[in-house]
Amino acid sequence: MKNLFFNVFKVFCTTMIFFSTVLFTQNLSAQRDRNDIDPKYKWDLTHLYPSDEAWKISLENQMPKVDELVSYRGKLSTNAKTLFTFLEKQSNLYKEMSRLYSYASMKADEDTGNAFYQGMNQEISQKFSIAGSKMSFVSPELAAIPKETIDKFMKQQPKLKTYAQFFDNLYRQQKYILSDKEERIIAEAGKLKQAPYNIYNIFSNAEMPFPTITLSTGEKLYLDQAAYTKHRSNENAADRALVFREFWKSFENYKSTFAQQLYANINADVFTKNARGYNSCLESSISANNIPVEVYHSLIANINKNLPTFHRYLNIKKRLLGVDTLKYSDTYASGVKGVEMMFDYEKGKDLVVNATKPLGESYYSVVARAFDEGWVDMYPSKGKRSGAYSNGSAYDVHPYVLMNYNDDFDGVTTLAHEFGHAMHSYLSNKNQAFANADYSIFVAEVASTVNERLLAKLILEETTEKNARLSLLMDILDGFRTTLFRQTQFAEFELKIHEAVENGQPLTADVLNAMYKDILYRYYGHNEGICNIEDLYAVEWAYIPHFYYNFYVYQYATSFTASVALGQDILNGTPGATDKYLKFLSSGSSKYPIDLLKETGVDMTSEVPFVKAMEAMNYYMDEVEKLLGK
Incomplete structure (x- = not known):
């Protein structure tokens, strides 16, 4: 276990990155000047x-407060x-x-070309690193x-019970804590681990x-990552194939460079695993949340067992x-031409609010007022960070949501998704002490995906x-492909490459290609003629x-399956389902995540x-086939 302070900061930053990177494509039409956008569509960071x-x-x-905390060393x-005073000061x-x-990060995201705010962002990151080392x-x-x-101590000072979960986790991982x-040394080495990704x-x-x-x-097209993201769904099959x-x-052309970067990154994971004495990199990574490694292996096994269901989707x-x-170049294309569903700001806002009404007034009323109280930065503008995210780390204020809304179906789905994150943070912050508020x-991804399911039900x-x-049905099914099957495909590959390095096998570009190709062929049924995949x-x-x-x-995959189960219970009106779900959203990290989900009736170990x-x-596939006529 890394030192508490530095580790929490790393998790916070990584989470922010992923909400944007995994789920949402880059915005390509951000041409307006930020000053020309009505303030009601912008977040208010003066809060x-x-x-x-x-x-x-x-x-x-x-x-100076960091130095004050260091003075408690040995005491x-x-x-x-003394212990309670230290923990409270550290928490504050x-x-x-x-x-x-x-x-700093949100000001920087308003205009990624603004050197002043980028400097502020770097400055606070450096302060976190210094504090973590000290x-x-x-x-x-x-x-x-x-x-x-x-x-x-907890009997003598009952307020220490706020930290009961922290101490339980600490003692659970005690054998992995070093001198x-x-x-x-490991905290300092953590800075080096960032190099492969940064490169x-x-x-x-x-x-x-x-x-x-x-x-x-x-049309001549410079095919960078943004252009690929946009044009991989081109209506013309020949253009799609060309883009791919x-x-x-x-x-x-640069596979050997990428292979060396990834190999270096995995070696850093192996270093941490060996230094702390874990059995595997997988165990080292997921033990902090007390997730049994069987959950990971079970996910991969279940997906492989249900590949025929995925192949049914591909045939549709x-x-x-x-x-x-x-x-493979057809997998992002829409199978339904001539449908353009548009949702302007007011319609999108109303849909998100109305979609969450099954969760009760205490939930949807907060979503409704968030739009009027400066939580959301809605529209794209010059230099604004692409994608979308929710930032719920300002405990004493309220969550913020960054959007690049384009008045389309993806936009309103993203809005519902991010408000799932925002409300999870809002309810956890409201009901938990700071030490237990960060879920x-x-x-x-449970709360965000539940909101997507509620929205899909309403629009349908x-x-x-x-x-x-x-x-709409194909958009929902595409979500199963990209979130459940594709993310598990990635998880299986990630496990294999870590196991290879743990066993002393070098990861050359050709080895990585062969490993990935084997998994890709199996998932997409290449050898069975389901989907043709070029070796490239x-x-x-x-x-x-x-x-x-x-x-x-x-x-992403485990959260998706949990959200399906929860969403079904809520929409079916299962007695107690909504109350259990809201309690889950309000629980932060007061219990281990597996246990919190079990209390909602979702057992991720089964x-x-x-x-x-x-x-x-x-x-959903049955519904599609009914419309098509079997």
């Missing part, structure tokens, strides 16, 4: 700090009062520094206190050369596209035209940033949530 000067003053006031076991420090980071003594010193002593000196990010997004292609319309082939050639896609052979990444109920319903596409692993995040992506997800997928 955090009234000015940049106020932010700077607060930042300067925090570092944490003195008595209950992190609470304020999280607020500082939120302000406080590396905390975990070893706390772990050295006998559990019996902590139990006695003060060793923890400091990947800069090279693939800024310096890597991409080709210029000519589409069937005569030329884009992946670019990665094939083939039928809708009207092609003789479904190609686990393992459950982070309001849509009667055949092609529009087909389009085996280099897709080089494009995926999530392989640098150490067993993160499986949680196959039941997965079975329900497959039942739902088959239901």
Whole structure:
């Protein structure tokens, strides 16, 4: 276990990145100047700090507090009062520094070309790193206190029970905590671990050369990542194939560079696993949330067992596209032409509010007023960060939501998704002490995906035209492909490459291509003639940033299956389902994530949530086939 302070900051930053990267494509029409956008469509960051000067003053006031906390070194076991005072001061420090980071990062996201705010963002990141290094003594010193002593302290000082979950987790992982000196070394080494991803990010997004292609319309297109994201769903099959082939050639040309970066990243994971004495990199990664490794393995096994269901979806896609052979380059294409569902701001807002009404007035009324109280930054503008995210780390204020809304179906779905995150943060912050308010990444996507399901149900109920319903149903099914099957495909590959390095096998580009190709062929039924995949596409692993995040992506799939089960119970009016769900959203990290989900009736250690997800997928496919006529 890394030292507490530095680890929490790393998790916070990584979560923010993933909400944007995994779920949403880049916006390509951000041409308006931010000053020309009505303030009612922009978030109000003065709720955090009234000015940049106020932010700077607060930042300067925090570092002496770090030194004050360091003065407690060697004293944490003195008595209950000393321990409680230290933990409260540490909690208050992190609470304020999280607020500082939120302000700086969101100001920087308003205009990524603004050097002043980028500098502020870097400054607070550096302060977090310094604080983490100085406080590396905390975990070893706390772990050295006998559990019996902590139990006695909690009786003497009942307010210490706020930290009961923290101590339970600490003692559970006690054997993996190293000495003060060793923890400091690992904290410093953590900075080095960021290098492979940073190199990947800069090279693939800024310096890597991409080709210029000519589409069937005569349009010349510089095929960088943003253009690939947009044009991989081109209506013209030949254009789609061209986009795929030329884009992946670019990665094939640099596959050895990407292989070395990824190999270095995995070696860093192996270093941490070996230093702490875990049995595997997988165990090292997921043990912090007390997730049994069996959950990971079970997900992969269940997906592979249900590949025929996925192949049924691919055959429906083939039928809708009207092609003789479904190609991998066809998988992002819409099978329903001529349907353009538009939702302006007011319509989108009303849909999200109305979709969440099954969760009760205490939920949807907060969503409704959030639009009027400066929570949301709605529209794209010059220099604004692409994608979308929710930031709920300002404990004493309210969550914020960044959008790049384009008045379309994806936009309103993204809005519902991000408000799932926002309301999870809002309810956890409202009902938990700061120490227990930050929910686990393992459950982070549950609330967002439940909201998507509620929205889909509402829009389907309001849509009667055949092609529009087909389009909506296929959008829902595409979500099963991209979130459940594709993320598990990534998880299986990530497990295999870690196991290879753990066993001393080098990861050359050719080895990685072969591993990825084997999984890709199996998932998409290449050998059975379900979907044809060119050998070139085996280099897709080089494009995926999530392989640098150490067993993160499986949680998208597990959250998805949990949300299907929860959404069904809520929409079916199962007695107590809504109350249990709201309690779950209000629980933060007061219990382990597996236990919190069990209290809602969802047991992620069993196959039941997965079975329900497959039942739902088959239901939607049945509906599509009814419309098409079997």
